Amino acid sequence: MKRRSFLNWAVIFFGLTHEKDHAMRPKQNIKYFEKIFSYLSDPELRLRENGDDLLVIKNAEISGVNFIELSWKNIHFVNCDFLGIYEIKLKDLKNTTFEDCFFSGVISWGKADSLRYVRCKAQGRTIVLDYSGSKNVRFEDCQFQGHDEDKNNWGGIGSRGDASFFKCNIKCFLNRRL
Structure with a gap:
């Protein structure tokens, strides 16, 4: 447990301190977005309270919390930072947009359907x-x-299904349908 925690912070530190173009203003951790955090942690609660309405999450740092084997859908993340290793490992993710978001770590969306990344950034491994x-x-x-x-230091982003890349700037990063 301590090793994983150390690795999470190492990825966060390494990713954020080496990102040149990323806005360095601090973001509030998702744990402090009380109702939104509840909806991400318990998709059934969200469904009972709001149905399938679009959930918009702005200026959040998603780190330090495990979201494992959950189903997320109809979410629009704006200017959010996804940081950490193996903290997000969803069952599935549907109808979701990431706009101006930053990724650093290891993230699994599960089975994805209708995802859109707009002006997003990722770096390193x-x-x-x-x-x-x-x-x-x-x-x-x-x-x-x-x-x-060195390919051992490359990151990877893409899909094990259908993925399209438009006007992306990619260097030393694997991007493809795997």
């Missing part, structure tokens, strides 16, 4: 993927930057 059978995953105007030419 960050891995953001989904499960086989995912579809309609679209990256637009994103920037993905690995640390150097």
Whole structure:
């Protein structure tokens, strides 16, 4: 447990201290978005209280909390930072947009359907993927930057299903349908 915690903070520190273009203003941790945090942690509560209404989350840091084997849908993340290793490992993710978001760590969306990344950034050994059978995953105007030419330090972003990349700037980063 202590090792995983150390690794989480190492990825957060390494990712944030080396991101040149990322806005460094602090964001509030998702735990302090009380109702939104409850909805992310318990999708059934959200469904009972709001049905399938779009959930908009702005200026949040999603880190330090495990979201494991959950089903998320109809979410719009705006200017959010996703940081950490193996903290997000969803069952599935549907109808979700990431706008101006930053990713650093290892993230699994589960089976993805209708995801859109707009002007998002990732760097280093960050891995953001989904499960086989995912579809309609679209990256637009994103920037993905690995640390150097050594493939062992590259990150990866994409889909194990259907993915499209439009006007993305990608260097030393694997991007593809896997």
